[in-house]
Amino acid sequence: MTVKRNAVTGASIFLDREIIPRQYRVHLEDDVMREKICDICGHGVNPEDVVIHRIIPEEVARQAGIFDFRAATLCPDCSNEIHSWYGKRVYSMSYKNGAKRFILRSPAQMVKEYEATYRAFVEYKKRRRAKSQHLDR
Numbered sequence: 001m002t003v004k005r006n007a008v009t010g011a012s013i014f015l016d017r018e019i020i021p022r023q024y025r026v027h028l029e030d031d032v033m034r035e036k037i038c039d040i041c042g043h044g045v046n047p048e049d050v051v052i053h054r055i056i057p058e059e060v061a062r063q064a065g066i067f068d069f070r071a072a073t074l075c076p077d078c079s080n081e082i083h084s085w086y087g088k089r090v091y092s093m094s095y096k097n098g099a100k101r102f103i104l105r106s107p108a109q110m111v112k113e114y115e116a117t118y119r120a121f122v123e124y125k126k127r128r129r130a131k132s133q134h135l136d137r
Ligand SMILES: [Zn+2]
Pocket: 038, 039, 040, 041, 042, 043, 074, 075, 076, 077, 078, 079
């Protein structure tokens, strides 16, 4: 039996079903009613307003041929913001210096683009949060 691994998450894929690492699992059933905390800004969110944000959009993961269920629990504000970041910062084309033209990124490159953009967004929000906490004091 060979154990394949998801190239991005490192999760093992068993019989083509990915064993999702614990930290990426989204627990919906056990605490539906409790207030959630936004993974990015740390604010409390009503359960009905929570947005489950797929870090790699389903379509992109499918095109790249990977199982990638990493998701974040977000408040509506962070959800809107990350979507606009994805819209502005994830490019499907890259400039090839040698060829002096734009070429279409591969699905695997797109996965990296989304990951990098998500990480940059988290860092950005963290910095803003630290700054506003500083001002509150
Ligand atoms: Zn938030």
